[in-house]
Amino acid sequence: MIKGISLRQMQVNQTGTVVSVRARGELGRRIRDMGLIPGKDIRIQGRAPLKDPVSLRIMGGTLTLRNNEADYIFVEVH
Numbered sequence: 001m002i003k004g005i006s007l008r009q010m011q012v013n014q015t016g017t018v019v020s021v022r023a024r025g026e027l028g029r030r031i032r033d034m035g036l037i038p039g040k041d042i043r044i045q046g047r048a049p050l051k052d053p054v055s056l057r058i059m060g061g062t063l064t065l066r067n068n069e070a071d072y073i074f075v076e077v078h
Contacts, residue, residue: 005077007042007054007070015043016075023072035059036073 004019018040021031035058036042045055045062052067065073 003076004074007044007056007065007073007075008067010044010054010075010077012044012046014077015041016077017041018073019076020074021072022074023069027069027072031069031072034063035061036063042075 004016010016018036018038020038021028021036023031040058043057045057047054053064054067054070055062055064057063
């Protein structure tokens with residue numbers, strides 16, 4: 001059972017806490033290296049005109065992810 005919603009489903013200015021990262025291998029390592037680990041708070045900052053990529057704030061910085069990467073990150077919305 002997957003808890004929360006995927007990061008792709010979040011709306012601009014919505015906040016949440018990362019609950020899980022379902023990516024494996026190189027992609028999973030890269031996502032975790034960027035700080036997207038369970039317990040971290042995030043806020044969706046904006047989206048490109050075609051909704052891809054998504055920009056988010058985490059740990060005082062800005063991070064941009066493609067939707068295919070955001071699909072692996074599950075968030076509990078606040």
